[in-house]
Amino acid sequence: MNAPVPPRDQVDAQCPACRLHALVPMLLRRIEHDRWAQVEPEEDTGDDEVVQIDACPVCNGAWFDAGELDLLAGEATDLEHALDPTSHPSKRGCPRGCSVMREHDLPGVIRTPVDHCHTCKGIWLDGHERHKLAKSTTREGQQDVKQRMARRGAIWAAQLLVQLPVEVENPVHTTPWVVISIVTALLSCFALQLLGIVDLGNCAPGLGDLPSGAMFGDLADGATFADLCFAPVAGSLKHQWGRLGFGAIGEGSWYTLTTHWLLHGGWAHLLGNCYFLYIFGDNVETLFGRRRFVLFFLGAALIGGFAEVLLTQNTVSPIIGASGGIAGVMAAYLWCFPRNKLFQVVLFVQLKLPVWVYLFVWVGFQAVMGLFETSDAGVAWFSHLFGFAFGAAVTPLILRMRRREIAKTVRTPALAL
Structure with missing residues (x-):
C-alpha cells in the first residue's frame, strides 16, 4: 500500500540520485514569458508568478511536482504528457515518500529516461537532464546571450x-x-x-x-x-x-x-x-x-x-x-x-x-x-x-x-x- 501524498509544501527528503544532501527549496520567479530567475525566500515578488521546486545542491538534480515542469519549460512543451507510456522500474524512491518511481523515456527530447512517480505525478530530473530541459533555472541560463x-x-x-x-x-x-x-x-x-x-x-x-x-x-x-x-x-x-x-x-x-x-x-x-x-x-x-x-x-x-x-x-x-x-x-x-x-x-x-x-x-x-x-x-x-x-x-x-x-x-x- 502506497504512503499518503504529503502536502505540496512539505518535501523533506534525501536526494534520490546522489543521496549526499537533503533537497532544498528553490523559488523561481517569472521575469519574461519564457524565462525564470531564482529568488531568495525572503524577497518580495509582488504579483509575479513564483514556482517552488526542490533541488539538490550537490548533483543539481531537481524534483518537480505535477505541472511545474511544463510551466517552467513553456506552455507549448507539454513534457509531462509526452512521457512514453512504457516504463521500467527505477532504483529511486519518490521524494514525497509515495513509492518507488518508474523510468519513462521522453522520445525526441532527451536520450536518458526520467523518473516519474505514478502516485503524486511528480518528476525527478538528474542534473544533466535538468540542464537540458530546464536550462533557464541555472545561473548561466538566466543571462541573456550578450551577457x-x-x-x-x-x-x-x-x-x-x-x-x-x-x-x-x-x-x-x-x-x-x-x-x-x-x-x-x-x-x-x-x-x-x-x-x-x-x-x-x-x-x-x-x-x-x-x-x-x-x-x-x-x-x-x-x-x-x-x-x-x-x-x-x-x-x-x-x-x-x-x-x-x-x-x-x-x-x-x-x-x-x-x-x-x-x-x-x-x-x-x-x-x-x-x-x-x-x-x-x-x-x-x-x-x-x-x-x-x-x-x-x-x-x-x-x-x-x-x-x-x-x-x-x-x-x-x-x-x-x-x-x-x-x-x-x-x-x-x-x-x-x-x-x-x-x-x-x-x-x-x-x-x-x-x-x-x-x-x-x-x-x-x-x-x-x-x-x-x-x-x-x-x-x-x-x-x-x-x-x-x-x-x-x-x-x-x-x-x-x-x-x-x-x-x-x-x-x-x-x-x-
Whole structure:
C-alpha cells in the first residue's frame, strides 16, 4: 500500500540520485514569458508568478511536482504528457515518500529516461537532464546571450594568460573556512620564506639530519629556529631509515613530512596551488564537513610526501608544496561532481570539459612524467599521483558516512541501492 501524498509544501527528503544532501527549496520567479530567475525566500515578488521546486545542491538534480515542469519549460512543451507510456522500474524512491518511481523515456527530447512517480505525478530530473530541459533555472541560463558571451570572453582572455581551468557552475552557499585557513597558512609560510625565517638552504643533504634519537624541537647548542629544516630530502631520509630502521621514523628529520606542504618554491608555485585548492576545495569542504576535510587534506599531503621520498629520482632537493593534499581534494571532487564542467583553453580554443575528462588527462600526464622522471626533476610527480590515489580510495568511505547521516536527518530517506 502506497504512503499518503504529503502536502505540496512539505518535501523533506534525501536526494534520490546522489543521496549526499537533503533537497532544498528553490523559488523561481517569472521575469519574461519564457524565462525564470531564482529568488531568495525572503524577497518580495509582488504579483509575479513564483514556482517552488526542490533541488539538490550537490548533483543539481531537481524534483518537480505535477505541472511545474511544463510551466517552467513553456506552455507549448507539454513534457509531462509526452512521457512514453512504457516504463521500467527505477532504483529511486519518490521524494514525497509515495513509492518507488518508474523510468519513462521522453522520445525526441532527451536520450536518458526520467523518473516519474505514478502516485503524486511528480518528476525527478538528474542534473544533466535538468540542464537540458530546464536550462533557464541555472545561473548561466538566466543571462541573456550578450551577457553570456561577454562572460565567456572575459574568462577566455584570462585563461590565455594563465592557462588555468575555470569552474563553470558549482557555487557553494557557505563560507569554506578550512580552505581559506589553509590558503592563509600557505601565504604566511611563504612570507616567512621571503623574510629568511624559514630557509630551504638548511635542507641540503646532511644538514637536515638531527642526531639519532632527537625529535622535532631539539636543537643543537647555539642553533635557532631558523636553522631547522622543514622540507624532506629523499636522500637524507632514506639514509636515516637505513641507519635507524623503520621503527625510528619519528626520529631524525622525518617530521618534515608533516611540514613540507606549507612551503613553496616561488610565487607561481604558491598561487597555482592556492588556486586549485580553492576551486576544487570549497565544494569538497562543504560536502565533507570541516573536520573531515582537514584530516582528509593532511592525510593526502602526508601520503603524497611519503611516496615522493620513496620513489623520486631526485634525492638531493627539498620536497615542498601542498600539491599532494590538493591532488587528494581533486580526486574527491571527481568522485562527488564528475559531470560538472570546467573551461579550459587549448590552442586558443575555449573548451567546456566535464571534470572527469580534465582530471583523466591530468592524472595521465602525472603518470607519464613520473615514469620518465630524471634525477634533476623539479616537480613532485609521485606526490601528485599518490595524493590523488589516497583521495580516490578514502572519498567513497566518507561519502558512505555522509549518506547515512543525511538519511537520519530527513523524513524521507532515499533508497539505499
